Amino acid sequence: MISGGVMLTIRTEQMSIFSKRRQHAFERHLVELVRIHWPDVYGSRDVENILQMVRRAKLRAQSHGLTTAADVARYLNLSLLLGDSFDADPGLPWVRHFLDDVTIRPEARLQRLCAFASRHLAEEEEVLHA
Numbered sequence: 001m002i003s004g005g006v007m008l009t010i011r012t013e014q015m016s017i018f019s020k021r022r023q024h025a026f027e028r029h030l031v032e033l034v035r036i037h038w039p040d041v042y043g044s045r046d047v048e049n050i051l052q053m054v055r056r057a058k059l060r061a062q063s064h065g066l067t068t069a070a071d072v073a074r075y076l077n078l079s080l081l082l083g084d085s086f087d088a089d090p091g092l093p094w095v096r097h098f099l100d101d102v103t104i105r106p107e108a109r110l111q112r113l114c115a116f117a118s119r120h121l122a123e124e125e126e127v128l129h130a
Contacts, residue, residue, distance in 0.1 A: 026069060030054045030076060038080060053084065060087060064099045065106035074110055078117060094120070 031050045034042050042050055054076060061067075061075035064087065079086055087095055098113035 026072075027051060027054050027058070030058075030073060033073070034076070034080065041080075053079075056084065060085075064109070066110055068107070071107055071110055074114060078114065081121065082117065 028051070031047055031054055034050050034054070035045075057076040057079045058072050060079070061072045064075075066072060066075050082092060082095070083089060086092055087099055089095065094116060095113065098109050098116065101109055104112075
């Protein structure tokens with residue numbers, strides 16, 4: 001209620017606009033993080049190109065039940081490390097093992113996947129430098 005006893009009513013359409021603006025701001029934030037943390041690969045790439053990549057990762061994350069901003073950002077990071085469609089890559093069968101495990105919460109699945117991916121990439125790095 002606003003001073004003077006007047007109550008504002010926010011219509012569904014207005015809430016939808018607020019939500020879309022918040023989502024767009026989040027996507028733009030992720031674009032900037034990609035450009036900051038991956039400058040050699042994405043620093044000079046077109047913003048719209050990166051934005052499309054962010055949106056694809058967000059949709060794929062959501063398809064696995066990952067809906068929080070932090071989970072979507074972590075999923076995007078995995079897609080940058082492992083490839084755009086890493087969750088469907090037959091060369092990475094272990095990914096599905098983690099993402100498809102419905103016995104644990106989506107956030108926990110992602111946490112376990114990130115830990116395993118980190119170990120996997122470290123082992124690959126060791127093999128390359130051996």
